[in-house]
Amino acid sequence: MTSQxxxxxxxRDHTHDPSLEDTFDFLNTIExxxxxxxxxxxxxxxxxxxxxxxxxxxxxxxxxxRPTGAAADEALERIRSVRGALREVSDAVVRGRPADPAAxxxxxxxxxxxxxxxxxxxxxxxxxxxxxxxxxxxxxLARLADPLVKELTGGHPERIRICDNDTCRxxxxxxxxxxxxxxxxxxxCGNQAKAAxxxxxxxxxxxxxxxxxxxxxxxxxxxxSSAVSEPAPPSPAAN
Ligand SMILES: [Zn+2]
Numbered sequence: 001m002t003s004q005x006x007x008x009x010x011x012r013d014h015t016h017d018p019s020l021e022d023t024f025d026f027l028n029t030i031e032x033x034x035x036x037x038x039x040x041x042x043x044x045x046x047x048x049x050x051x052x053x054x055x056x057x058x059x060x061x062x063x064x065x066r067p068t069g070a071a072a073d074e075a076l077e078r079i080r081s082v083r084g085a086l087r088e089v090s091d092a093v094v095r096g097r098p099a100d101p102a103a104x105x106x107x108x109x110x111x112x113x114x115x116x117x118x119x120x121x122x123x124x125x126x127x128x129x130x131x132x133x134x135x136x137x138x139x140x141l142a143r144l145a146d147p148l149v150k151e152l153t154g155g156h157p158e159r160i161r162i163c164d165n166d167t168c169r170x171x172x173x174x175x176x177x178x179x180x181x182x183x184x185x186x187x188x189c190g191n192q193a194k195a196a197x198x199x200x201x202x203x204x205x206x207x208x209x210x211x212x213x214x215x216x217x218x219x220x221x222x223x224x225s226s227a228v229s230e231p232a233p234p235s236p237a238a239n
Pocket of ligand 1: 164
């Protein structure tokens with residue numbers, strides 16, 4: 001038994017280090033849904049569940065120190081703020097523009113809260129423990145910021161993408177061979193984009209034959225008047 005309650009050795013009871021994918025998943029916990037922002041972290045409980053689920057917060061610590069009331073509101077605000085700052089940094093990298101200094105300051109502040117690694121005595125010698133000097137939520141945010149910072153400094157930041165689908169905007173990492181992926185997921189956003197292009201073509205060519213089939217009619221735009229195959233709607237509005 002150890003009396004050092006704040007230091008514990010071994011790795012079994014420890015959280016794992018998040019991957020860049022975890023970090024991007026964290027950023028995508030606020031997303032566009034049908035054109036509206038949908039924040040998966042509506043409450044501190046939502047955010048805590050997510051952090052616990054990803055193993056970036058100690059289960060026992062979170063249970064023991066779980067903030068309530070005003071402290072929970074404040075913790076949620078911190079989580080959202082760091083998430084927004086990491087998102088801003090990612091966006092700046094993707095677009096090749098200077099990042100908002102306030103966002104950089106927020107990320108830098110988050111990185112400072114990283115737990116310290118310490119050697120602790122073990123029955124068979126020495127093991128590596130972590131000294132939890134700060135707040136577990138701050139520690140979790142530092143862990144989540146870490147993979148992005150590593151990618152920016154020693155990885156392939158040019159592979160960071162934001163989904164081309166204007167109703168999605170997910171942050172993702174392009175693992176394709178060509179490095180030219182545009183959508184977070186080809187089966188959803190990629191297909192949506194294709195479907196949208198398809199609809200636009202059909203609108204442009206109204207009653208032309210199915211645009212999917214190669215044809216002369218589909219390749220050149222028709223004059224609007226002749227393109228209307230149905231009687232105009234009774235509405236007086238233009239279009
Ligand atoms: Zn997408």
